Amino acid sequence: MDLQNADPADEVRRVIEDLEQRRYSAMLASDVATLADLLDDELVYTHSFGERDDKAGYLKKVETRFFVYHEIHHSSDRIIVRESLAVVAGTMRAKATVGAAIREIDNSCMAVWGKSKDRWRLIAYQPTPMRK
Numbered sequence: 001m002d003l004q005n006a007d008p009a010d011e012v013r014r015v016i017e018d019l020e021q022r023r024y025s026a027m028l029a030s031d032v033a034t035l036a037d038l039l040d041d042e043l044v045y046t047h048s049f050g051e052r053d054d055k056a057g058y059l060k061k062v063e064t065r066f067f068v069y070h071e072i073h074h075s076s077d078r079i080i081v082r083e084s085l086a087v088v089a090g091t092m093r094a095k096a097t098v099g100a101a102i103r104e105i106d107n108s109c110m111a112v113w114g115k116s117k118d119r120w121r122l123i124a125y126q127p128t129p130m131r132k
Helices: 008-029 032-038 055-063
Strands: 039-046 067-082 085-098 101-116 119-129
Touching (some): 008 032, 008 067, 008 085, 008 101, 032 039, 032 055
Parallel strands (some): 039 119
Antiparallel strands (some): 085 101
16 A cells, blocks of 8 residues: 555545444443544434434433433444544434333434544444335
């Protein structure tokens, strides 16, 4: 590999892909500490039915097991990198308990990661349910 011609965005894409994997693994494990580390303080987390949470609200719902993820399958189909932002376009399919209801989730989604003080954190997440 010619390092002089390497695209710096490719390294960012690898980092973001790893962070996405860590985030989804933490969701499955209800790992609030890891999620707290990955989520930006200004987070806007939109859910499949349109509800929104900030960072504190989302973490509380994970901690109190309002959200329990039983399985998650995700893809990062495209990662667009611009300076200190990365946008992930992909899919997320999951089985989760939300409140008392079991939900089958099948979404197209966008995740926005931002870099501040040499750390990448999730700034926003927006799912769109797939049509059946």
